[in-house]
Amino acid sequence: MQWLSIVALVYMLLVAVSVIGGGFKLAAGEQARSLFEFASNPIAGLVIGTVATALIQSSSTVTSIIVGLVAGGLPVTIAIPMVMGANIGTTITNTIVSLGHLKEGEEFRRAFAAATIHDFFNVVSVLIFLPLEVAFGVLDRIGGFLANLMLGGDSMSMKGLNFVKPLVKPSVEIFEQTLGGFGSTAGGVSMIAIGIVLIFVSITVIGKLLKILMVGRAKQILHAAIGHGPVTGIGTGTAITVLVQSSSTTTSLIVPLVGTGVFSLRQIYPFTLGANIGTCITGLLAATAITGANAVLALQIALIHLLYNVIGVVVIYGTPILRELPVMAAEKLAEATIRNRLYAAAYIVSVFFLIPSVIVLGSRLFGI
Amino acid sequence: MSTLDNRKEELSNRIQELETALGGLKSQLHEIEEIEQHEAIDNLERYLDQVDHKFRNLGDLWTLLVDEMKGLFGR
Numbered sequence: 422m423q424w425l426s427i428v429a430l431v432y433m434l435l436v437a438v439s440v441i442g443g444g445f446k447l448a449a450g451e452q453a454r455s456l457f458e459f460a461s462n463p464i465a466g467l468v469i470g471t472v473a474t475a476l477i478q479s480s481s482t483v484t485s486i487i488v489g490l491v492a493g494g495l496p497v498t499i500a501i502p503m504v505m506g507a508n509i510g511t512t513i514t515n516t517i518v519s520l521g522h523l524k525e526g527e528e529f530r531r532a533f534a535a536a537t538i539h540d541f542f543n544v545v546s547v548l549i550f551l552p553l554e555v556a557f558g559v560l561d562r563i564g565g566f567l568a569n570l571m572l573g574g575d576s577m578s579m580k581g582l583n584f585v586k587p588l589v590k591p592s593v594e595i596f597e598q599t600l601g602g603f604g605s606t607a608g609g610v611s612m613i614a615i616g617i618v619l620i621f622v623s624i625t626v627i628g629k630l631l632k633i634l635m636v637g638r639a640k641q642i643l644h645a646a647i648g649h650g651p652v653t654g655i656g657t658g659t660a661i662t663v664l665v666q667s668s669s670t671t672t673s674l675i676v677p678l679v680g681t682g683v684f685s686l687r688q689i690y691p692f693t694l695g696a697n698i699g700t701c702i703t704g705l706l707a708a709t710a711i712t713g714a715n716a717v718l719a720l721q722i723a724l725i726h727l728l729y730n731v732i733g734v735v736v737i738y739g740t741p742i743l744r745e746l747p748v749m750a751a752e753k754l755a756e757a758t759i760r761n762r763l764y765a766a767a768y769i770v771s772v773f774f775l776i777p778s779v780i781v782l783g784s785r786l787f788g789i
Numbered sequence: 790m791s792t793l794d795n796r797k798e799e800l801s802n803r804i805q806e807l808e809t810a811l812g813g814l815k816s817q818l819h820e821i822e823e824i825e826q827h828e829a830i831d832n833l834e835r836y837l838d839q840v841d842h843k844f845r846n847l848g849d850l851w852t853l854l855v856d857e858m859k860g861l862f863g864r
Contacts, residue, residue, distance in 0.1 A: 517843045517847060518843045520843075520849060521843070523850060524849070636833055640830055644827055670840055673839075677835075677839055678836065683825050684829075
């Protein structure tokens, strides 16, 4: 019964992503780019992705919405910083989980470091890859190439193998016919709003159900990974995140494990990186539901999210100096937080809300 | 063989013995750590509960912050 519910919820997610795309297309028409002009500054896009994910507490929801918006005409170049920001925003969840150890001195230090190592890794990743992307558009190009290869209509295309689109189309058409009657703007906005709510509900409930259904399998995978190296750790983090469809669940699970001192910070570090890769599955799944000319672009942004996370892990974790940066930053912050708990609150408020707001206000004031 | 050579050989053998003993102890410690890790994984459901009740932690943080602020401003 629970599996049937999951199938129904996945279907709802796929329909919702298409509904957002259709709604955005209906409301914005050819004006999609100008509608998102405020986010054409990559820093603004990054901040939108970060804050939206920190508020919704689900990067899968935000990336699925972004896939839907790209399908509706949001330019991929504007969407890229947003998915990067979603990576940062999702780390707030495990940081909040670590606060559960607040009253235990040493235990809190370990738990807080285990939570923030994910934050610092994602910040380092953005600091390296966002400027490179703005300057050279590497992810955009590779993502575009791969998406065209998969859906472009040549002999290697997987277009004919996609059975999701015909399944989703009738439900999407019902939304379009029902809400389209309210006019292009009102109908389009209603479709976007309904789509966002449906994505949020479906991903939240899927996550809750999978947590119950997959806990046994997750245990098996974790047991098998003990005593192996970092590559197994990355693979384990990826696999468990795919199973539970939530990177924040995966990264939050390891916080108490480190807090109690059973696992060390360095042991769980690769595992958190796997969570970054595993979470991309939802966006890719969402992209399979998109029909029409923008299906390639929707797949492109989903692939870019995956590429960004895989390349990030390879480059940062593969380079000894870069690999140490998140470890050092997380340990230093945790030590400071032990001296004064105010640092924990200041960190959460500033990284996820204050600094993003200042950046956006500054860029608007100075017209950057 | 000179006295110094004897002493040198004696020390080398001793170091080797200690290194073997240290290796054995490290391996024992590693085994115990892995047993603890397996036990912790067996209790994964308990940690899932902590994830589900995360917002309670923000309340605890708030209480603690108020206390620290009171301490800071001497009230």
